[in-house]
Amino acid sequence: MGVYLLWQTAAWIREGEAWNVDLEGYPKFMRQVCNHPSIVMWEASNHPNRFKLHDISDSHDFVTRVYRTLSAVDTSRLISPTSFWQHMHYGNYDGSLDKEGNPIVPNPVLMEKLMTRGSQDAYTGYGAKWTALRKAPNKWAASCLAANDKAYFNFEHEESAAQPNWTLAEKEPWFKIQSYEWEYEKGSIGRLLDASEWRISQAFQAFAAWESMKKQILIGYDGFSWCSLESGSNMFTYQKPLIDPFGIPKLAYYANQSVFQPIWAGSSNVDVVYGPADHISPVLFNLGQPKTVDLTIELKNDKGKRIDWKIFKNIQVAGGRTVVNLDGFRFKTVPDGYYFLVYTVKEQNPPYRHKE
Incomplete structure (x- = not known):
C-alpha cells in the first residue's frame, strides 16, 4: 500500500x-x-x-x-x-x-x-505505568472512538524507547550516551537500565509495543508508527525509533511486523504473566477477506520444548475488520517455572496465488 x-x-x-x-x-x-x-x-x-x-x-x-x-x-x-x-x-x-x-x-x-480527530495517547510511553494501558482508552479517545464518525489518529501510539546495540558504537562519540528520555524508565520499568542492559531495553520496547498496539487495535484504533522508524533530527540520543543509527532493526521492529499482519492471535488482555489459576483468553484479529482458520496455542519452556497445547478448529472469521473472542481455558497441571505462549494461525484452503 x-x-x-x-x-x-x-x-x-x-x-x-x-x-x-x-x-x-x-x-x-x-x-x-x-x-x-x-x-x-x-x-x-x-x-x-x-x-x-x-x-x-x-x-x-x-x-x-x-x-x-x-x-x-x-x-x-x-x-x-x-x-x-x-x-x-x-x-x-x-x-x-x-x-x-x-x-x-x-x-x-x-x-x-x-x-479529523486525534491526540498523543502513548499508553506505554513517557514513563507511564502499565495500569494506563489496562484502562485504555482514555475519556477523550473513548468519546471519539464511540462516535465512529470521523477518523481518529493516535499520533503517538507507542512511545517507549530502546537503547541501540552499544557494541556497534564503541568508536562513536555518542557511545553509551543515553536518551534524553532515559528518566522515563523509572516510571515504566521501575528503574534505569544501564548500557550493559541494552538487550533488556530492546525487549521491553518490543513487549510494550506489541501489548499496546494489540490493545488499541482491539478497542478500535488503527495505529501507525509515529516518527519512530529511523533516527530523526535528535539522531543518536533519540531512542524511540525501531531502527538504530546503524540501520539495524531493534526487536520492536519485528513486534510492529507481527501486529500489522492481516491476521493474528493473542490474549485479549495485557497481563504481563499468568499465574497457575489464571485463564488464557484468546482473541483473533482479521483484516480483509472472510476465512476459516485453525488456531494452535502452545505452552513452551525456555528450551522451546512444548509442554502442552490447545487447538481451536474451524474458526469462522468474517471479512472486514473483525475481532473474534474465543473461549477461555487453562492448561493442564504444569510444573512451576517460566513458560512462553506461542499462537499459530493456519488458514484452511487459502486462495491460490499464482507466482511469476
Whole structure:
C-alpha cells in the first residue's frame, strides 16, 4: 500500500504558543508539495501546550483559523490543527464539553468534513505505568472512538524507547550516551537500565509495543508508527525509533511486523504473566477477506520444548475488520517455572496465488 504522510510544513511548530504557527506562510509550503501522492493529512503543529493558560476562545480561534487557512488551499486531505488535541479545552468528540466536563457551545468547525480527530495517547510511553494501558482508552479517545464518525489518529501510539546495540558504537562519540528520555524508565520499568542492559531495553520496547498496539487495535484504533522508524533530527540520543543509527532493526521492529499482519492471535488482555489459576483468553484479529482458520496455542519452556497445547478448529472469521473472542481455558497441571505462549494461525484452503 506504500507510505502515507501527515505533512507538517516549515511553518509548523513543536510546542509553546499555538499562535507561533506561521499561518501566513503555511499555504505557500502546502502548494510546494500539494501533488505528493502520499500526503493524507495536513497538520499545523505538534503539541503547543499553552492553551490552558487562556480561555476557551483561544482553542476556538485556533482551530477555526487553521481549518479555514488550510482548506482554502486543499480540500482533498484531512486536517488536524495539532497532534495533541488534549492540550486544548475540548473534552469530548463534538466539543460540547470542556476538559472539566462542563457544557459549552460547540465550535461548528470541529464537525467540518475534513476535520479529523486525534491526540498523543502513548499508553506505554513517557514513563507511564502499565495500569494506563489496562484502562485504555482514555475519556477523550473513548468519546471519539464511540462516535465512529470521523477518523481518529493516535499520533503517538507507542512511545517507549530502546537503547541501540552499544557494541556497534564503541568508536562513536555518542557511545553509551543515553536518551534524553532515559528518566522515563523509572516510571515504566521501575528503574534505569544501564548500557550493559541494552538487550533488556530492546525487549521491553518490543513487549510494550506489541501489548499496546494489540490493545488499541482491539478497542478500535488503527495505529501507525509515529516518527519512530529511523533516527530523526535528535539522531543518536533519540531512542524511540525501531531502527538504530546503524540501520539495524531493534526487536520492536519485528513486534510492529507481527501486529500489522492481516491476521493474528493473542490474549485479549495485557497481563504481563499468568499465574497457575489464571485463564488464557484468546482473541483473533482479521483484516480483509472472510476465512476459516485453525488456531494452535502452545505452552513452551525456555528450551522451546512444548509442554502442552490447545487447538481451536474451524474458526469462522468474517471479512472486514473483525475481532473474534474465543473461549477461555487453562492448561493442564504444569510444573512451576517460566513458560512462553506461542499462537499459530493456519488458514484452511487459502486462495491460490499464482507466482511469476
